[in-house]
Amino acid sequence: xxxxxxxxxxxxxxxxxxxxxxxxxxxxxxxxxxxxxxxxxxxxxxxxxxxxxxxxxxxxxxxxxxxxxxxxxxxxxxxxxxxxxxxxxxxxxxxxxxxxxxxxxxxxxxxxxxxxxxxxxxxxxxxxxxxxxxxxxxxxxxxxxxxxxxxxxxxxxxxxxxxxxxxxxxxxxxxxxxxxxxxxxxxxxxxxxxxxxxxxxxxxxxxxxxxxxxxxxxxxxxxxxxxxxxxxxxxxxxxxxxxxxxxxxxxxxxxxxxx
Amino acid sequence: xxxxxxxxxxxxxxxxxxxxxxxxxxxxxxxxxxxxxxxxxxxxxxxxxxxxxxxxxxxxxxxxxxxxxxxxxxxxxxxxxxxxxxxxxxxxxxxxxxxxxxxxxxxxxxxxxxxxxxxxxxxxxxxxxxxxxxxxxxxxxxxxxxxxxxxxxxxxxxxxxxxxxxxxxxxxxxxxxxxxxxxxxxxxxxxxxxxxxxxxxxxxxxxxxxxxxxxxxxxxxxxxxxxxxxxxxxxxxxxxxxxxxxxxxxxxxxxxxxxxxxxxxxxxxxxxxxxxxxxxxxxxxxx
Numbered sequence: 001x002x003x004x005x006x007x008x009x010x011x012x013x014x015x016x017x018x019x020x021x022x023x024x025x026x027x028x029x030x031x032x033x034x035x036x037x038x039x040x041x042x043x044x045x046x047x048x049x050x051x052x053x054x055x056x057x058x059x060x061x062x063x064x065x066x067x068x069x070x071x072x073x074x075x076x077x078x079x080x081x082x083x084x085x086x087x088x089x090x091x092x093x094x095x096x097x098x099x100x101x102x103x104x105x106x107x108x109x110x111x112x113x114x115x116x117x118x119x120x121x122x123x124x125x126x127x128x129x130x131x132x133x134x135x136x137x138x139x140x141x142x143x144x145x146x147x148x149x150x151x152x153x154x155x156x157x158x159x160x161x162x163x164x165x166x167x168x169x170x171x172x173x174x175x176x177x178x179x180x181x182x183x184x185x186x187x188x189x190x191x192x193x194x195x196x197x198x199x200x201x202x203x204x205x206x207x208x209x210x211x212x213x214x215x216x217x218x219x220x221x222x223x224x225x226x227x228x229x230x231x232x233x234x235x236x237x238x239x240x241x242x243x244x245x246x247x248x249x250x251x252x253x254x255x256x257x258x259x
Numbered sequence: 260x261x262x263x264x265x266x267x268x269x270x271x272x273x274x275x276x277x278x279x280x281x282x283x284x285x286x287x288x289x290x291x292x293x294x295x296x297x298x299x300x301x302x303x304x305x306x307x308x309x310x311x312x313x314x315x316x317x318x319x320x321x322x323x324x325x326x327x328x329x330x331x332x333x334x335x336x337x338x339x340x341x342x343x344x345x346x347x348x349x350x351x352x353x354x355x356x357x358x359x360x361x362x363x364x365x366x367x368x369x370x371x372x373x374x375x376x377x378x379x380x381x382x383x384x385x386x387x388x389x390x391x392x393x394x395x396x397x398x399x400x401x402x403x404x405x406x407x408x409x410x411x412x413x414x415x416x417x418x419x420x421x422x423x424x425x426x427x428x429x430x431x432x433x434x435x436x437x438x439x440x441x442x443x444x445x446x447x448x449x450x451x452x453x454x455x456x457x458x459x460x461x462x463x464x465x466x467x468x469x470x471x472x473x474x475x476x477x478x479x480x481x482x483x484x485x486x487x488x489x490x491x492x493x494x495x496x497x498x499x500x501x502x503x504x505x506x507x508x509x510x511x512x513x514x515x516x517x518x519x520x521x522x523x524x525x526x527x528x529x530x531x532x533x534x535x536x537x538x539x540x541x542x543x544x545x546x
Contacts, residue, residue: 054445075447082445088438092460092537105448105456136537162445 357416431462
């Protein structure tokens with residue numbers, strides 16, 4: 001079932017007298033319970049597209065439906081679990097208090113009650129943070145903080161998770177580890193995920209569908225269905241099917257770049 | 260062989276664990292590392308300062324009208340301690356009420372101005388005007404308007420507190436982490452929720468930093484206002500004793516003011532340590 005429909009949207013940014021065309025005629029359909037990645041060079045508007053879906057920005061033209069309603073309506077119904085680039089943890093709250101945050105605001109939109117904190121604790125344990133429930137963010141490493149941010153989105157009861165380059169601030173080793181943890185959690189919970197990334201390998205490893213974008217103006221150059229078996233683990237990255245997808249997307253990005 | 264064993268044993272018994280226990284306890288008591296040299300060193304400095312002062316007055320036989328000996332000052336102070344305490348209470352009340360009022364008004368102003376550039380552009384110049392006008396110049400005016408009672412002193416203490424608190428609250432309310440802000444927006448949090456969950460806690464380090472200066476400024480404000488016209492308070496005493504050249508009594512009143520300043524700033528620091536447990540400025544254990 002198609003859950004998110006983006007129909008021919010455009011977006012321009014005006015800064016002083018300079019106009020940047022961030023998105024032109026972009027349309028995608030996202031099925032419920034699928035993992036979709038947006039990939040492309042910097043400035044291709046992939047983050048903007050994510051933010052428009054999440055109701056954090058509005059499109060100039062076109063139409064977006066999230067479960068049949070507008071992004072703002074979906075937002076007020078707390079349909080989104082947002083994971084920004086840097087972990088948006090509140091420093092004066094402990095890990096578990098940060099997990100509770102999505103339930104404390106916009107109460108009329110929340111059908112869930114904080115009884116779910118058992119689920120929150122379970123999720124934290126599954127990413128190795130079971131002993132840090134009462135720790136403050138300053139006591140955690142960057143990778144641990146971002147894991148809390150991701151797990152919080154899963155535990156918030158939101159059906160759609162919007163991740164805006166959540167691993168970009170992490171080192172390579174941490175990044176890889178969290179990628180495996182994310183795929184494990186996702187395969188258990190099967191939420192609808194829109195995932196913005198720079199990393200081709202990451203996109204292929206995680207996604208059901210990859211939206212390859214090009215820049216100036218931001219447009220979709222191809223949508224690739226990733227037909228790799230699940231559950232996925234690090235062994236998948238050694239297989240030739242996986243490599244073929246990586247090469248294919250690399251080719252698409254290079255093609256655009258050479259033009 | 261046995262000597263190495265001994266060395267090992269020594270090392271084990273001198274492990275940091277054994278020492279850590281009393282340390283943690285002291286840290287909890289005093290809200291800091293609990294290192295005794297932190298308290299002994301300042302105490303020694305004071306003893307040396309006042310000891311030298313005492314010796315200089317005695318050895319050179321300094322005229323008490325110029326500089327009384329600390330022992331004389333303490334004798335005068337404790338011979339009539341209730342009297343000094345009563346006047347200190349008056350000044351303390353003026354300063355603390357003034358500080359609270361000034362802080363309260365500054366927070367309201369900070370909320371309004373951090374949410375609206377229009378209000379900031381209209382109201383901030385007025386606040387600047389109030390802050391650059393010397394308090395000494397405003398005090399006599401307020402005495403004429405409001406009399407010799409506590410009110411003009413409270414107003415002066417409030418004015419002197421207001422501006423630093425205002426500027427810091429605006430900064431604190433505004434300088435929020437963009438990721439945290441967007442996260443709340445993605446949950447459709449309203450402005451009040453964003454204020455209570457994000458802006459207000461975010462401003463606390465700024466507000467405490469301003470409080471540490473303002474609390475002693477408010478005492479200055481109260482004393483200056485008392486000079487302009489009053490019948491009570493330490494400022495009133497200092498002026499009176501100065502007119503009669505009663506140096507020891509005057510020093511006793513000054514000492515009371517100094518102690519009041521130390522107690523108030525220490526109190527603010529203490530509350531800050533408790534309130535900002537999460538902030539890097541109070542992060543002593545993890546360095």
